[in-house]
Amino acid sequence: MTFEVLDWIYILNLAGVLVFAISGVLTAIDNDFDVVGASVIGFITALGGGTLRDLLIGETPVGWMLDTNYLWTVMAAVALSYLFKTRIIKLRKGMFLFDSMGLGLFAILGVQKTIAVGLDPVIAILMGMVSAVFGGVLRDVLSNIVPLIFRKEIYATACLIGGLVFLILQTFSKALYINMGVAMFVVFIIRYLAVKKKWVMKF
Amino acid sequence: MTFEVLDWIYILNLAGVLVFAISGVLTAIDNDFDVVGASVIGFITALGGGTLRDLLIGETPVGWMLDTNYLWTVMAAVALSYLFKTRIIKLRKGMFLFDSMGLGLFAILGVQKTIAVGLDPVIAILMGMVSAVFGGVLRDVLSNIVPLIFRKEIYATACLIGGLVFLILQTFSKALYINMGVAMFVVFIIRYLAVKKKWVMKF
Amino acid sequence: MTFEVLDWIYILNLAGVLVFAISGVLTAIDNDFDVVGASVIGFITALGGGTLRDLLIGETPVGWMLDTNYLWTVMAAVALSYLFKTRIIKLRKGMFLFDSMGLGLFAILGVQKTIAVGLDPVIAILMGMVSAVFGGVLRDVLSNIVPLIFRKEIYATACLIGGLVFLILQTFSKALYINMGVAMFVVFIIRYLAVKKKWVMKF
Numbered sequence: 001m002t003f004e005v006l007d008w009i010y011i012l013n014l015a016g017v018l019v020f021a022i023s024g025v026l027t028a029i030d031n032d033f034d035v036v037g038a039s040v041i042g043f044i045t046a047l048g049g050g051t052l053r054d055l056l057i058g059e060t061p062v063g064w065m066l067d068t069n070y071l072w073t074v075m076a077a078v079a080l081s082y083l084f085k086t087r088i089i090k091l092r093k094g095m096f097l098f099d100s101m102g103l104g105l106f107a108i109l110g111v112q113k114t115i116a117v118g119l120d121p122v123i124a125i126l127m128g129m130v131s132a133v134f135g136g137v138l139r140d141v142l143s144n145i146v147p148l149i150f151r152k153e154i155y156a157t158a159c160l161i162g163g164l165v166f167l168i169l170q171t172f173s174k175a176l177y178i179n180m181g182v183a184m185f186v187v188f189i190i191r192y193l194a195v196k197k198k199w200v201m202k203f
Numbered sequence: 204m205t206f207e208v209l210d211w212i213y214i215l216n217l218a219g220v221l222v223f224a225i226s227g228v229l230t231a232i233d234n235d236f237d238v239v240g241a242s243v244i245g246f247i248t249a250l251g252g253g254t255l256r257d258l259l260i261g262e263t264p265v266g267w268m269l270d271t272n273y274l275w276t277v278m279a280a281v282a283l284s285y286l287f288k289t290r291i292i293k294l295r296k297g298m299f300l301f302d303s304m305g306l307g308l309f310a311i312l313g314v315q316k317t318i319a320v321g322l323d324p325v326i327a328i329l330m331g332m333v334s335a336v337f338g339g340v341l342r343d344v345l346s347n348i349v350p351l352i353f354r355k356e357i358y359a360t361a362c363l364i365g366g367l368v369f370l371i372l373q374t375f376s377k378a379l380y381i382n383m384g385v386a387m388f389v390v391f392i393i394r395y396l397a398v399k400k401k402w403v404m405k406f
Numbered sequence: 407m408t409f410e411v412l413d414w415i416y417i418l419n420l421a422g423v424l425v426f427a428i429s430g431v432l433t434a435i436d437n438d439f440d441v442v443g444a445s446v447i448g449f450i451t452a453l454g455g456g457t458l459r460d461l462l463i464g465e466t467p468v469g470w471m472l473d474t475n476y477l478w479t480v481m482a483a484v485a486l487s488y489l490f491k492t493r494i495i496k497l498r499k500g501m502f503l504f505d506s507m508g509l510g511l512f513a514i515l516g517v518q519k520t521i522a523v524g525l526d527p528v529i530a531i532l533m534g535m536v537s538a539v540f541g542g543v544l545r546d547v548l549s550n551i552v553p554l555i556f557r558k559e560i561y562a563t564a565c566l567i568g569g570l571v572f573l574i575l576q577t578f579s580k581a582l583y584i585n586m587g588v589a590m591f592v593v594f595i596i597r598y599l600a601v602k603k604k605w606v607m608k609f
Contacts, residue, residue, distance in 0.1 A: 028556070036563055037556025051462070056254070058263025060464025065529050123268050137345070142543070144552045146347045150231070150240025157239055259457070261466025326471050340548070349550045353434070353443025360442055 005177045013109065014073050016102030019095060021046035021077030022088060024139050029081070031143050041139055042081070043074045048135035053110050053127050057117050096195065104187035107132035107159035108166055108180050125163035132159045132187075154194035162187030208380045216312065217276050219305030222298060224249035224280035225291060227342050234346050238285070244342055245284070246277045251338035256313055256330050260320050299398065307390035310335035310362035311369055311383050328366035335362045335390075357397035365390030411583045419515065420479050422508030425501060427452035427483030428494060430545050435487070437549050447545055448487070449480045454541035459516050459533050463523050502601065510593035513538040513565035514572055514586050531569035538565045538593075560600035568593030 024045025028038035047064050054062035064070035081088060088095070110131025114124035133149055133156050140147040149155045166183035173179060193199065227248025231241035250267050257265035267273035284291060291298070313334025317327035336352055336359050343350040352358045369386035376382060396402065430451025434444035453470050460468035470476035487494060494501070516537025520530035539555055539562050546553040555561045572589035579585060599605065 031552070031556075033556045036566075037553075040556065040562070055258055055461055056263065056265055056268065060263075060462065060466075061523070061525060062462055065462065065525055068526050068528050071528060071532065117264070119264060119268055120271050122271050122274060126274070141344060141347075141547060142553060142556070144347065144547075144550065146234070147240075147345060150236045150243065150345070156243070160239075258461055259466065259468055259471065261468075263466075320467070322467060322471055323474050325474050325477060329477070344547060344550075347550065349437070350443075350548060353439045353446065353548070359446070 009105075009109070012101075012105050014069060015098065016105045017046045017070055017073045018077050018080075019098040019102050020135060021074045022081050023095065023099060024135075025078055025081040026085075026088065027139065027143065029085070035078070035082070038081070039074070039078045041142060042077055043071075044142065045135045045139040046070075046074055046077070048138040049106060049131045049133060050110070050135075052134050052138075053114070053131045056130070057114055057119060057127065059113075059117065097192070100188045100191040100195075101184075103132050103155070103159065103191055104162060104184035107162050107187050108183045111163045111166055111183075112180065121167050125160055125167065128163040128166075129156050129159040154199050155191060158187045158190035158194065161190060212308075212312070215304075215308050217272060218301065219308045220249040220273055220276045221280050221283075222301040222305050223309075223338060224277045225284050226298065226302060227338075228281055228284040229288075229291065230342065230346065232284070232288070238281070241284070242277070242281045244345060245280055246274075247345065248338045248342040249273075249277055249280070251341040252309060252334045252336060253313070253338075255337045255341075256317070256334045259333070260317055260322060260330065262316075262320065300395070303391045303394040303398075304387075306335050306358070306362065306394055307365060307387035310365050310390050311386045314366045314369055314386075315383065324370050328363055328370065331366040331369075332359050332362040357402050358394060361390045361393035361397065364393060415511075415515070418507075418511055420475060421504065422511045423452045423476055423479045424483050424486075425504040425508050426512075426541060427480045428487050429501065429505060430541075431484055431487040432491075432494065433545065433549065435491070441484070441488070444487070445480070445484045447548060448483055449477075450548065451541045451545040452476075452480055452483070454544040455512060455537045455539060456516070456541075458540045458544075459520070459537045462536070463520055463525060463533065465519075465523065503598070506594045506597040506601075507590075509538050509561070509565065509597055510568060510590035513568050513593050514589045517569045517572055517589075518586065527573050531566055531573065534569040534572075535562050535565040560605050561597060564593045564596035564600065567596060 021042040025038045025042035027045075028041035033041060047070060050064070051062045054060060107128040109128075111124045111128035113131075114127040115121065119127075136149060136155075137147040162183045165186045166179055169179035169182060170176075224245040228241045228245040230248075231244035236244060250273060253267070254265045257263060310331040312331075314327045314331035316334075317330040318324065322330075339352060339358075340350040365386045368389045369382055372382035372385060373379075427448040431444045431448040433451075434447035439447060453476060456470070457468045460466060513534040515534075517530045517534035519537075520533040521527065525533075542555060542561075543553040568589045571592045572585055575585035575588060576582075
C-alpha cells in the first residue's frame with residue numbers, strides 16, 4: 001500500500017515537472033530564445049523551486065541530481081514542446097488543469113520534505129510555497145520581466161493555505177497520504193477557482 | 204556580561220531585520236506588488252544577504268530557518284507597513300538612521316560568522332559586505348531594476364572598510380564586542396555621512 | 407608529471423578567471439556602474455558559474471573561498487581594466503581567444519569535479535555547462551538584460567558537446583589529462599568557429 005502510494009507520488013511528481021517544463025519552454029519560445037535557452041528556462045521553471053528549497057534546508061546534492069529521470073522528463077518536455085507546439089498551445093486549458101495540480105503537489109511535498117529534516121512547521125509552509133512558485137519566479141527573472149506572481153496571481157497564497165491545512169490535518173490524523181491528498185486538493189481548487197472566477201488580491 | 208551583550212546583538216539584529224523588511228515592503232508597494240509579493244520582497248530584502256552568505260560558507264539550514272523570530276519580525280514589518288504606511292513614509296528620515304545601523308550590524312556580524320567557520324579574513328570582509336547589501340541587490344533584481352548599489356551608493360564600500368577596521372582591531376585587542384561596536388559604528392558613520400554630504404564614487 | 411599538469415591547470419584556471427573578470431568589468435563600465443559595482447560584476451562573471459555548481463553539488467564552502475588567489479585575480483582584473491581600458495578594448499580580439507579557452511577549461515573542470523563527488527555523468531555534463539556559462543547569465547541578470555546565451559550564442563552547446571566528448575574519451579582511455587585537453591579543445595574550437603563563421607542556432 002505504502003509502496004503504491006509512493007509510486008503514485010513519484011509519477012505525479014514527474015508529471016508535474018513535465019507540465020511546468022512545457023510551460024517554461026513555451027514562454028521561452030515566445031521570448032525568441034533559442035532551443036538551448038528554452039531548455040534552460042524549462043528546466044529552471046520545473047526544478048528551480050525545489051532546488052532553492054533543497055539549498056536552503058541543506059539537502060545537497062539537490063534532489064534532481066540524484067535521479068536523472070527529472071532531467072529526462074525536462075528533455076521530453078522540450079521535445080514535446082517543439083514537436084507539437086501548435087497543438088499544445090490549443091491544449092493550454094487542459095495544461096492549466098495539470099499546472100494547478102503540479103502546484104498543489106510541489107507545495108505539499110515541499111512542506112513534508114522540510115518537516116522531515118526537522119525544521120519548524122511555519123518554516124515548512126514557507127518552503128512549500130518556495131518549492132511550488134520559485135521556479136516561475138526564476139523563469140521570469142531570467143526572462144527579464146517582473147515575476148508575475150508578485151502582482152496578479154493567487155498562486156503563492158494557495159500554497160500557503162494548503163500548507164497550513166496539511167499541518168492542521170496532521171495534528172488530528174495519522175493518515176499521512178490522505179492528509180497530503182486533501183491539502184494538495186485545497187491548493188489545486190483555490191488556484192483553479194481563482195483563475196476561473198478571476199479572483200484578485202485586494203491589496 | 205557576555206550574555207547581556209549577545210542579547211543586545213540579537214535584539215539589534217531583529218531591529219535591523221524589521222527596518223530592512225519595511226524598506227523592502229514599501230518599495231514593493233511602490234511597484235504595485237500585491238501583499239504576498241510585498242511580503243516576499245520584504246523577506247528577501249531583510250534576510251537575502253545573510254541567506255546567500257550562509258549558503259556560500261556552507262552553514263545550512265540557513266540561520267533564519269532555525270529561529271522563527273526572524274520570520275515573525277518580517278511579518279510584523281509587513282503589518283506595520285500596511286497599517287501605518289503614510290506615517291512610516293514621513294518617518295523615512297528616522298528609518299534611514301536605523302537602516303544605516305542595520306547595515307553596520309549585518310556587515311560586522313557577517314564578518315564574524317565567516318571567521319568563526321575558519322575562512323580567510325579577506326573572504327570574511329567580502330562575506331560581511333554580501334550579508335549587508337545582497338538583500339537589496341536581490342530586491343532590485345526581483346523588481347526588474349538594475350541594483351542601485353552598483354551605480355550610486357557608498358554602501359558596499361562602507362561595509363568593506365568597516366570589515367577591515369574590525370579585523371585590524373582584532374589583531375590589537377581581545378575585546379571582541381568593543382571591536383565589533385567600533386567597526387559597526389565605522390560602517391554606520393561612513394554610510395550616514397555619504398548620504399548627508401552626498402558623497403559619490405568618483406569612478 | 408601529474409604535479410606539473412595540475413600546476414598548469416591551476417595557472418590556466420586563474421588565467422580564465424582573469425579574462426572572464428575583465429570582460430565582466432568592461433561590461434559593467436559600459437553600463438555606468440561605479441568601481442564597486444564593476445568589481446562585483448567582474449567577480450560574479452568569473453566565479454558565479456563555479457559557485458552555483460559547488461552549491462548544487464554540495465561542495466561548501468565554495469571553491470574560491472578556500473583559496474584567496476581567485477579573489478586577488480579578480481582584483482587584478484579590476485585594476486587592469488581601469489588602468490588599461492582603451493588598450494584592452496583594442497585587444498578584444500585576443501581576449502576573445504582567451505575567453506573561448508576559459509570556456510573550455512571551466513566546462514571540462516566542472517564535469518570532472520561533478521564526477522569526482524560521485525554524481526551521474528549526464529548530470530556532470532550539465533554541471534560543466536553551468537560552471538562555464540552561468541557566470542555570464544548572472545552578470546546579465548544583474549545588469550537587467552536578458553541573458554545573451556539564451557538568444558544568440560553557440561556557447562552552452564559547445565560546453566555540452568565538449569562534456570560529452572570528455573565522457574566518451576574516458577570510457578576508452580585512462581589518460582585523464584589528455585582526455586581533458588582534447589575535450590577542452592573541442593569546446594574552444596566550436597565556440598571559436600561559431601563566432602568566426604557566424605553560426606547561429608537554427609531554432
